[in-house]
Amino acid sequence: MDALEPAYGTATLLAIAAAAVAVLLFLIMKVKLHAFISLVLVSVATALAAGIPVADVPQALTSAFGDTLASVALLVAFGVMIGRLLEATGGAQVLADTLVTRFGEHRAPFALGVAALFFGFPIFFDAGLVVFLPIILTVARRFGGSVLAYALPAAGAFAAMHAFVPPHPGPVAAGATLGGDVGIILLVNLPIVFIAWYVGVMLVSRFLAARIMVPVPDLLFGPVNGEPEQEGSTHTLAPPTFGLVISILALPLVLISFNTVLTTLVTDGVLEEGLDVVDLLILIGNTPVALLITLLVTIALLGRRGRTLAETTSMLDASLGPICSIILITGAGGMFGGVLRTSGIGEALTSSLTGLGIPLLLQAFLIATALRVAQGSATVALTTTAGLVAAQSAELNQIELALIVTAIAAGSTVLSHVNDSGFWLVGKFFGMDEKTTLKTWTVQETTLGVAAFAVAGLAWPLAGIL
Incomplete structure (x- = not known):
């Protein structure tokens, strides 16, 4: 649902948004009301308080929830389901053992993060995190300690690639709005992302993991591989080979690459729309379709190892139960962010920040940050901010435009909190309550964005003379 004409001034709308977040945190953290109920309740109250017409409130809620x-x-x-099969058949253990053998125990978090940077090139944040989850949890379960040591480097890597690097939609759309060259944006942002990830994610995750103990959750994958899955089970599975596991994990990477690369080429006019082969490859590279194909291949190659198809189906069915709460809470988080967008809070805030006479790079970062905090969506913050600063960017060269995209992406990354569906996804996947997620994921997203902006700021004077 599109944003409505704001019913109140900027100060009033910001006060409503701040009060909504405070009430939400109070209900969840102090009253201990279920997060899903709290999010829906506060979304309704915020919609009414922000002046959304009563008749439009149901659509504002359900459209954002459904999206x-x-x-x-x-x-x-x-x-x-893919992760459960990898874990139950020993595939995740094989990959974890190989990573540890190659890099050593102390470098395992770094290895996971670098692998996530690679896998995150074409895969969206949430899809990459889900596919990588069994590997993260298996490595963490092997060595013990806080799961944050292994989860944050990988999750932060997927978040960094999604926000900063084409062909992900946010930086591509921002670059197109500014008139930037996608290739130059890619070349400029890749080294910036690695530096920002290492400083803002890798080093920060070590600090956080040493001080905050989060046990490895058993929510998704049930018994450790090798233990009986149920009383009377006699399955003794020979683990798959490392090559087979890597092939399964690489399959969605390859399929999704078809979609992201070909869509970019069509958008840039390199390929014509309507070509049957191109449309077919774009279809099978659509993320849900790619994961469905990968699941079917995983069932064929791993699911029948020592099991009947009925037993595999039963195991997959059992894996879905624990994630229903995660899906609903994530959807409700999106609903809350959608209500804030529809109310016009983001637009009111950014309109007050434009034309303040501050440097363009800093202005882009601050506007994107304001939008991110106000409504939660990083992609919306990226695309909206690009439109707001486009007129001021007309005389910039291509490297300067790429750095403006970096600054916008950095602002759209910081301060992930309760109106961001990714906040709930990360928190629930790794067994963290809301307070712990704020102290870890929110902090790391902020240090990632600030580190990327700092690198862009250092490169800005050099870009002006090129």
């Missing part, structure tokens, strides 16, 4: 579920539910469901 979030459309992008998350299939990915989480297919991804968790």
